Amino acid sequence: MPEFWSNLGSTVWYVLTLIIFISYLFALFSIIGDVLRDRSLSGGLKAVWVICLVFFPLLTALVYLIVRGGGMAERAAAQAQQNKAAADDYIRSVAGSPSDEIARAKALLDAGTISQPEYDKLKAKALS
CATH class of the missing domain: 1.10.8 (Helicase, Ruva Protein; domain 3)
Structure with a gap:
């Protein structure tokens, strides 16, 4: 023991x-x-x-x-803020704006790739 x-x-x-x-x-x-x-x-x-x-x-x-x-601590916080801003900018650049998504959906509708109801769904999704 x-x-x-x-x-x-x-x-x-x-x-x-x-x-x-x-x-x-x-x-x-x-x-x-x-x-x-x-x-x-x-x-x-x-x-x-x-x-x-x-x-x-x-x-x-x-x-x-x-x-x-x-x-x-201040330098670490500033670095974290810069990293967050860079990530947010990248996400915005990749995601695109709602108007870009609507324009792509309109081009698909005009080409006959999607139907009017599908275009309406994509447009509603982009605006939400």
Whole structure:
């Protein structure tokens, strides 16, 4: 029985250590991405941050999050907004407007490909 509890405790500590390490890696890569993405930093300062992250990773990560954490969140939000705007523009360009859909349906009606009731359905769908 005591062997079970000893192994259970070791397993719990192993899992906890693994979770902390993975969280640290996520933070580290997020910091590196933010340093390289930040346009207000010069190349030299970017190099200093990355070198410090290599040689003093935990201390540098803590300092970076304390000193530049607010800007990090703002840059991430701005990037997300730009990505959303680009996706919305792409969707609009691919989807086309209702008038384009009606014009295509009218061309199909004039060519005799679809009947008048089918054209009316397509027109109602485009306008909805």
